[in-house]
Amino acid sequence: LGARLPDDMLVVLPRGQRSISGDRIGWFREGLSAAGPQVVEDEAEEARSRLVDFIEHVQQRFDVPPARTLLAGFSQGGELAASAALTAPERVAGFAMLCGRILPEIADEVASRDALVGLHALVVHGRGDETLPLEWAERASAWLGRLRVEHSVRVHDAGHELTPAMEDDLVDWAGAPER
Numbered sequence: 001l002g003a004r005l006p007d008d009m010l011v012v013l014p015r016g017q018r019s020i021s022g023d024r025i026g027w028f029r030e031g032l033s034a035a036g037p038q039v040v041e042d043e044a045e046e047a048r049s050r051l052v053d054f055i056e057h058v059q060q061r062f063d064v065p066p067a068r069t070l071l072a073g074f075s076q077g078g079e080l081a082a083s084a085a086l087t088a089p090e091r092v093a094g095f096a097m098l099c100g101r102i103l104p105e106i107a108d109e110v111a112s113r114d115a116l117v118g119l120h121a122l123v124v125h126g127r128g129d130e131t132l133p134l135e136w137a138e139r140a141s142a143w144l145g146r147l148r149v150e151h152s153v154r155v156h157d158a159g160h161e162l163t164p165a166m167e168d169d170l171v172d173w174a175g176a177p178e179r
Contacts (some may be wrong), residue, residue, distance in 0.1 A: 004171045012058055014051065016076075027051075027080050037132065041105050048083040048106070055084065055091050070174055072096035072122075074162050075132070079103050082140070085119060086110045086147075094120035096170050099129055099160050101136035102143055113148050121151035122173040124166045126158035 002011035016027035027047035031038050051071075059069060069092045071081035078100025085095035086102070087109045110116075121144055125137035137153060144151045154169045 001167050001170070004167070006175050009174070010058075010062055010064060014054055016047070026076050037101070039103060039105060044079075044083070044103060044105060047080055048087065051080055051084045052088045052091060055088075059091070066091050067093050070094050070096070072098065072170060072174070073100065074098040075100055075160065082121070085121070086116070086149075089116050089119045092119070094122070096122040096124065096173060097140065098124045098162060098166060098170065099126055099132060100140075101132055102140045110147065116147055116149050119149050121149055122169065123151060123153045124169050125153075125155055126160060126163075126166075127155050128158060129160045131160035 002013070005011060016025050027044070055069065055071070058064065059066065071085055071092055072095065073079070073081040075098070078097035079102070081095040082097050082100065082102045083106050085092050087106060089111050123137050123140050123144075125132075125134055127134055134155065137155065141151065141153045152173065154166070156163060156165050158166065
């Protein structure tokens with residue numbers, strides 16, 4: 001996917017540091033229950049904070065301004081991208097959330113509407129996603145609308161997966177000069 005992005009784009013793929021289930025690696029533990037997804041809040045907050053610090057480090061190291069910084073992630077990575085962007089919008093120009101959700105747990109940490117001006121978002125989701133149902137994308141869109149964050153929503157005939165059409169949405173969004 002990184003090879004399909006513009007040639008002048010630096011692609012950095014940070015990896016979660018936590019064992020979250022068996023041999024799976026992630027950023028924080030998260031479980032699915034009848035009440036919906038549940039995160040270990042202190043782990044999610046630690047991951048968000050570490051990602052914001054990492055973004056600043058990469059920007060300084062490679063001389064990349066926030067106006068040229070995009071975050072994107074799939075599933076939990078999308079949750080983390082949204083969390084970092086919405087709580088530290090001064091660090092990024094936008095975020096893409098692929099089959100993820102905006103964590104309700106960050107509500108008190110989300111930046112003001114004024115600080116979010118200029119932030120762009122892409123929400124991509126599978127209509128048949130059984131892990132995080134489409135309702136989470138709809139909730140994200142409504143929340144972004146209330147925050148007045150410019151965003152696009154793309155829904156695909158897919159499950160909890162990254163399909164070629166979803167990749168196309170990300171590539172088009174990331175390469176658009178006006179985003």
